[in-house]
Amino acid sequence: MSKKTSNLGTKPVIGLFFGMAAPIAVGMMVHGLYNVVDAIFVTRVIGVDAMGGISIVFPIQMFIFALATLVGSGMASIVARQLGAKQDDKANTTIDMAFRLGLSLAIVITVGIYLNINSLLHFLGVSDALWPYAYDYLMPLVLLSFPIVLVSSIPSDLLRAEGKAMLMMIGMVSSAVLNIILDAVFIFVLEMGVEGVAYATILSQIFAAMVMLYFILGGKTQLKLRPFAYKMDWPILKDITVLGIPILISHAGVSLFIGLTNYSVTQFSEVNSDLYVSAYGLIGRLMIFFILPAIAMTISFQTIAGYNYGAKHYDRVLETIKVGVTASLCYGLGVSAIMLFIPHQIIGIFTQDQALLATTAGIAFWSFLLFPLSNAHSVISSLFQALGKARQAIFLSSLRIYLLLIPALLILPKIYGIEGIWYSFPLADAIAFAVVVYFVFRERSNLIGLNLASKAHAQADQTNQTQKLA
Template identity: 30%
Template sequence: MTNNQAQTIAYATDTIGKLFLQTAVPIVIIMMVNGLYNVVDAWFLGIYVGAEALAAVTLMFPFQMIIIALSMTVSSGMSSILARALGAKDRQKAEVSFTLAHLISTIISTLTILLFTLWGADLVISMANGDALIENQSYSYMKILVWACPLMFYLTLHNDALRAEGYVKIMTLISLAGTALNILFNYILIVQMDLGVEGSAYGTVGAQALSFIVLLIFRHQQKKSLGLCSLTHTELSPIIKSIFGLGIPSGLNFLGVGLVTIIVIYALQIWPPADYSTTISAYGILTRVTTFTFLPLMGFAMATQTLVGHNFGAGHYSRSRDILMAAIKIAFIYCVSIEALFFLFAADIGRLFVDDPKVINDVTRLIPYMIIMFFSFGPMMIIAYYFQAIGSIAKAAILNLGRTYLFVIPLLFILPIYYGETGVWSARPVAEIGMWLLTLWVLKSGKRHKLVQDASDG
């Protein structure tokens, strides 16, 4: 019996608690460590370079989110197909999807480099708001990451494929080692070699390159793992549509994060705080810290998607719904705990990264706006990933995209008109209330409470 076959049987027979321990815990650890890197990187920049370096990297956060959104669109759509194909023992479809995802990633990453080369400098100038130092640091940082983005695309693709194939342990080891190398490289390049924001970018690229090399070596040694195949005798159009149809909700979710950040940055230029660069630095710190808390939740949702996808693909519909209900409870407990920690230690978070009292005060001021509704975020994310796992494209799209595109972005244009800068920060918690209403509407529409049957809607 191959590793894939054994894992497929385990997905369908092991207890739900055991499955979460075996599948979710490694992914959550990976995401936590990845989030920890972002926090440590911000600490290196804030302590050893200065608050302006944090501001420069924060201004480039939207560009990073756009690149991540593009890669996640391909990898997330592919992983959903792989989970169901492997659950149904259709290896040919799995390998065709895997190969197509590589081709799509190559095309998109090449176009990304071209677009940034043509217009990246102008965008950086407009976002720096006249600060030449921040402008130069921002462009130097992002240029390195953009030219290396094909590497990030392939690494994301293979990590999601390993998860779907059941190679969770090796995926965990490679990801943890890559993040540890990233932190080490950043220490050497930022602290020891004084390369500033460029050191941060080079550290990221170097760690990704080594991780990808190790991953390719593993695939070469594991003859039963997925490989690239010929596409000449296969009908590709339905698979391409499925990759984008299932992946676009997740990709647009990350794109939405980037768009929201862009709108916030420009809104702060129109309705300025007391000190623009100070508030941008504080916003950057909180973005790193909240991302650290968000990524484990996303990892848990991804694991839930894998478990549901395999069981749904094998026809175990009731078990798929049981997994959903357990995941919602776990996500809620996690989110409530994180929110409590933020409020208990609000005054200490800024001090971890900078010694500038103005930045520290701004961090404390912004925390309530950014975290007050976090308790509701987790359960709604789980529900969205569930619908994606069973192939219900319409419902997955509504729940993945509704928060950003139906609520946050419109509110960012409306609330500041009446409340100024306060309206900028109030958009997020108000949007979360709207998402609760939208989620309830989605769950009550169609076949009430028989969620696994909603796949027919996709």
């Protein structure tokens, strides 16, 4: 086992947590800048309708990302525990099974969406004004980006399962810089509009995948990616899928909710629905950018907890919970402060259109009001995936979106009008956080019991060894 990987079970938890989360967060935020830059270029150069066009198809991109995280996160959860238990050969088999699953999904999803793209756009409620932008942006992504995303999740999550956060950061940062450069070239030089934005994204994703593969094939990792090198292992494939389902549910729920929100906005004839779609699209870009450090915390939290649970270091799992909860809440408070007190300054980076600016700021208040609780819920609920407890993980991943947000979205607008859409955000955040706190306290009691039993067993072994020596 490499020294870097074994550090997961030996280094102080707080330093390990931030040492892993910080470079991933930096990498992801730089990588996430391409979403922000896309929005700035599209809104300021091409127009508000163009922003609405790429925003209204964003749920499809989120769904593909959700499928990719099902494969990668499910694999990483298993691999982290296998590394903790020193089962390297089983871990390599798990990686191979994950690759096969990702490749199969890439083929099925790409063909399926390509053959039904017009029906899909109609289903999303794309207006005549937004249709050309939505179609031109989506088609290149379907044919090229989506297969890359589904397959490249394997090398990326292999690096994070081994705790090699710096290598992940290098891949993300370099591809993000390339994306920003290509955005400028395709929009300003080649004048390709939203189609150019799509091709900039595709080329940067290809580059990122190549960087990740370079690290793995170049011997920078303990484990290896050897496609089709192992005998088909259906139980492992099932485990990857089952443990990936919680994250799929969570991300697919975001996709569903964004799509349903956009559709709900279009049902209010008394407002400019295309304006609201564009405004909510900007909020979505900002939300994703601010969520990226939370995802980095989740990756760090899950990797450390999973490794130490596999190694039976239950005291370190308990310490990881404490650090993860505190860090996620503090970060969330910082984000809320920015978006509640200076929203116009932040949104003004994207647009100077006064109608769009005012509409976006109004939505931002409700979206970020209880962001600290939403952020903590996402990080803490990943504990159960890390411990291999799929049932609890699935429930907690489903809770905020499916059991709270979507019902609220269907009910509150009928009472409060279009404002009811935005009221659903803080309501769901508060209830979901209360529930996850209950679950994590219950699991904490279980871990305390396991820790005491483990210490008693170790003490008994030491006593036996002493008696034998005597």
